[in-house]
Amino acid sequence: MPQLQRDVSLRELNTFGLPATARFVVTIDSEAALVDALAMPELAGLPRLVLGGGSNVVLTRDFDGVVFRMAIRGRERLADDAHARYVRGGAGEVWHEFVDWTLTQDCPGLENLALIPGTLGAAPIQNIGAYGLELAERFAEVRALDTTTGLFVTLTREVCAFGYRDSLFKREPGRYIIVGVTLRLPQSWQPVTGYADVSRTLSEAGIERPDARQIFDAVVDIRRRKLPDPLELGNAGSFFKNPVVDAAAFAALRERFPQTVGYAQPDGTWKVAAGWLIDQCGWRGKSLGQAGVHERQALVLVNLGGARGADIVALARAVQASVQERFGVALEPEPLML
Template sequence: MIAERNVPLQPHNSFGIVARAQQLVRIRSEDDIAEVLAREDWRKMPKFVLGGGSNIVITGDVKPLVLKVEIPGRRVVEDTPRACIVEIGAGELWHDTVRWTLEQDCPGLENMAMIPGTVGGAPVQNIGAYGVELQDRFESLDGIDLETGRRFTLDAAQCAFGYRDSVFKHPPGSGPNDFGLAGRAVITRVRLRLPRPWKPELGYLDLARKAAESGIDEPTPMQVFDWVCAIRQAKLPDWRVLGNAGSFFKNPTVTPEQCADIIAREPRIVHYPMPDGTVKLAAGWLIDACGWKGKSVGNAGVYEKQALVLVNRGGNTHPATGGEVMTLAKAIQTSVYERFGIRLEPEPVVV
């Protein structure tokens, strides 16, 4: 276990916001968590679990004990004609893991290539892209309760996955069954079930266009991986060059009646019918329609190529503050609500 004091967090959040952790412990095994909980002073402290820092907005120095999860490891647990099950340490990078599964001839994650962050953060957010979500490939996860020190395993139902949501985003007592794990648990390992036989998921328009442009009717998993990487690189900024937290707002869902009302006023609105009968609206389109693309508040701005992404225009030398990012986000929320009557919900966790 490695413990540090007064640790700069700018390298550990993809927005590049300047802040410090009063105390930070690097978690590289389950035993490290046991050591933390064995110390009386740390056991009683509030705790903040940090993975890749790709889905957070830090608004000031972090006073809770920061647990920086760096647990390594990847292995194929089971490989049958029906599925390949892999187990991944929570500290492994997600994109590298997607590539690794392809190298093991265990495809199924390629639509989620280039999503930043670590594997441990993937279930928290129920990450997804281009028609595939983590819950579609999830088997189970292991974790440790930070209050009791007990180790646990959860399946998909127990994780209560929703759109960019899970039990790990809700505090205890906030759900219908009072089962929330935000701030209470550390995910240590994640197991994914990758179905066989593999078939490409090409339902999204961008991927369908790539297939048509290439003239390939039956792409390989690696070709889909390459297409997704190319699409994301064309649309989204590299956080290592231009700090950001990816898509900042969730795509809102409305009833068919609400959608019809909006279409009557805004015929060009981008929308997608959902299996449950609701309609998903493109948050980026709503933000762009309100004139925010390219605008800034201080050194926080709206990306010129994709209005759904907020960026740090100040780089590492004059970075945006968490306050500037949230001021910009709230102004966007107000504009969208005033014009469309829709409340946008941020995806990142605000610390």
């Protein structure tokens, strides 16, 4: 039976370092522990929050419920087929460490997603992505507990209905608790180097035909140069999604603002660089109280020391209002606000 802790500070369990207390916290280190926790009479009817690395949440208040701290570990290389190599890990695996491990197993394909904070179990919820790759492109299935039936289920890529920073798990919040993830990595690996930062970093290193480890190292270098370490400056990584607009709207935006940064999508839409929009509104390096916009990357909001969740939310709303007023574009936050 897992141990139930009462009145627990969550400051160390969220990467923003925001103060909040949970009525209960229980650590889930196995499927059996999850089943036992759900059966605890003390927790009946209480709101539930599953936390992995706490890298995609803004805590604005105390949580009068139970936090399931996901700590199921384990990595496994599964059998290959003609098209792919399969790897599986527990939901509590640290994402970056898992990516590194796949390369040691001669299973390239995740290197563009290096150094993204969080856990393996949280990755499908957000459909994490960076530098030209989304998790959905490497996804096979998840094993999860369906809290409506109490049964463990296997959910395929099609069922998970991935979109840009979106998935079934965001559309039906709280229903599924992910305990393990299986990824499908290509047998015929090809480098993904289309993003300017990646190609420039490789070029500066004199690398013309990079292998997966070299791309991994380049992405780590880029992220460390551009983004703050949550252990040193509280943050949740990219705070806003890049807004997606249709071709006509993007053309109108470019007509008014010729330097607008955007990326054409396969379906004909355009993804506008949210960081550029925020930067153009003068927010980079600015702050409201103890909440600030990072000086090197305007897409990242930071806790300058002593900020509360309400401070982060107030800053986010001010940034949204500025971008909406100047560009007529709505920014949507990535983190869950609680």
